[in-house]
Amino acid sequence: MFLPDLLKDRRILVTGGGTGLGAAMARRFAGLGATLILCGRRQAVLDETAAAIAAESGRPVTALPCDIRDPDAVEALAERIWQDGPLDVLVNNAAGNFIAQTEHLSARAADAILNTSMHGALYCTLAAGKRWIGARHPGIVLSILSTSTLTGRAFTVPSAMAKSGLLAMTRSLAVEWGPKGVRLVAIAPGPFPTAGAWQQLRPGESPAQKHAPGNPLGRVGEHHELADLAAFLVSPMAGYINGEMVTIDGGLHLRQSGAEDLLAWTDDQWAALRAKRS
Numbered sequence: 334m335f336l337p338d339l340l341k342d343r344r345i346l347v348t349g350g351g352t353g354l355g356a357a358m359a360r361r362f363a364g365l366g367a368t369l370i371l372c373g374r375r376q377a378v379l380d381e382t383a384a385a386i387a388a389e390s391g392r393p394v395t396a397l398p399c400d401i402r403d404p405d406a407v408e409a410l411a412e413r414i415w416q417d418g419p420l421d422v423l424v425n426n427a428a429g430n431f432i433a434q435t436e437h438l439s440a441r442a443a444d445a446i447l448n449t450s451m452h453g454a455l456y457c458t459l460a461a462g463k464r465w466i467g468a469r470h471p472g473i474v475l476s477i478l479s480t481s482t483l484t485g486r487a488f489t490v491p492s493a494m495a496k497s498g499l500l501a502m503t504r505s506l507a508v509e510w511g512p513k514g515v516r517l518v519a520i521a522p523g524p525f526p527t528a529g530a531w532q533q534l535r536p537g538e539s540p541a542q543k544h545a546p547g548n549p550l551g552r553v554g555e556h557h558e559l560a561d562l563a564a565f566l567v568s569p570m571a572g573y574i575n576g577e578m579v580t581i582d583g584g585l586h587l588r589q590s591g592a593e594d595l596l597a598w599t600d601d602q603w604a605a606l607r608a609k610r611s
C-alpha cells in the first residue's frame with residue numbers, strides 16, 4: 334500500500350538503530366527511499382546494520398556512534414548530522430530495560446533506565462527541535478513507547494515511568510511545536526520479540542516463539558508490522574496526526590498489562606535471577 338518513494342530523500346535518524354526494532358524500522362524507511370542515519374553505542378554493530386541496509390536498498394546509510402545519555406554527545410551528533418543538511422525525522426527508539434523487583438532497585442539501576450529511555454530521548458528531541466525551529470525547517474519526532482503508558486507495568490517501573498514521560502513530551506510538544514512546523518507522534522508496541530529485549534525482560538524464553546496464547550490474536554507482533562506503522566506515521570500520509578500515540582499489540586493491553594505472569598515468581602526465583610546478574 335506504500336508508494337516506493339513515500340519517504341524519498343527524507344533524512345531520518347533512528348536512535349538504537351543498529352539492532353532490533355530500530356534496525357527493522359530503518360530497513361523499512363530505506364526501502365521507501367529515505368536516507369538513514371543510525372546511532373547507537375557500538376560502532377561495529379551499527380556498521381554491520383548500515384552496510385546491510387545500504388546493500389539491500391541502495392540508499393545511503395550512515396552509522397554514527399553516540400551514547401544518548403550524554404547531552405554533549407547528542408549535541409555533537411546533531412552538529413555532525415546537520416553538516417550534511419537538515420534532518421527531517423527523528424525516531425526516538427533507543428531504550429534500556431530489565432525486570433526486577435522494584436524494592437531491590439538501587440538509585441543507579443533506576444538511573445540506568447531513566448537516563449537512556451527518558452533523558453536521552455529528550456536530549457535528542459531538543460537537539461533536533463531547536464535546529465528545526467531555528468531554521469524554520471519542518472520536522473517530525475516519532476517516539477517508540479510501550480503499552481505500559483496505558484497500564485503501568487509491574488517489575489519494570491523505571492521504564493514505565495520513562496515511557497509515560499515521553500508520552501507527556503509528545504502531547505505537550507505537539508501543541509507547543511505544532512505551530513512551529515514540528516509534528517510529534519508515538520507508537521505503543523506490545524510484544525515484538527527481539528534478542529535484546531527478551532534477554533532483559535523474558536530471561537529463558539526464546540524471542541523466536543511466535544505463539545502467544547494470552548494475546549487476543551494468539552501471537553506476538555512481526556517486526557514488519559511495527560515498521561509499516563512507523564513508516565506511515567512519519568510520512569505525509571499522516572500529516573494531520575499530531576500528539577497521538579498508536580497502540581499496536583494485538584489488543585493485549587485490553588486483557589492484561591503484560592507482566593502478570595511474573596507475579597507468580599517466588600522470591601527464590603527472583604533471588605536466583607539477581608545472583609545470575611551479580
Ligand code: HXC
Nearest residue numbers: 428429430431433439441442445479489492529530533610
Ligand atoms: C538488575 C541491573 C541490571 C539488571 C543493570 N543493573 N542491569 N540490575 N538487573 N539486568 C543495575 C546495576 O546493578 C547497577 O546498579 C546499575 O543498574 C547500572 O549498571 P550498569 O551495568 O553500569 O548499567 P548500564 O551500563 O547503564 O546498562 C544498563 C542497561 C543495559 C542500559 C539497562 O542493560 C543495556 O544497555 N541494555 C541493552 C538495552 C536494553 O536494555 N534493551 C532492552 C530494551 S527493551 P548498582 O547499584 O549495582 O551499581 C525495552 C522495551 C521497553 O526498552 C518496553 C517494555 C516494557
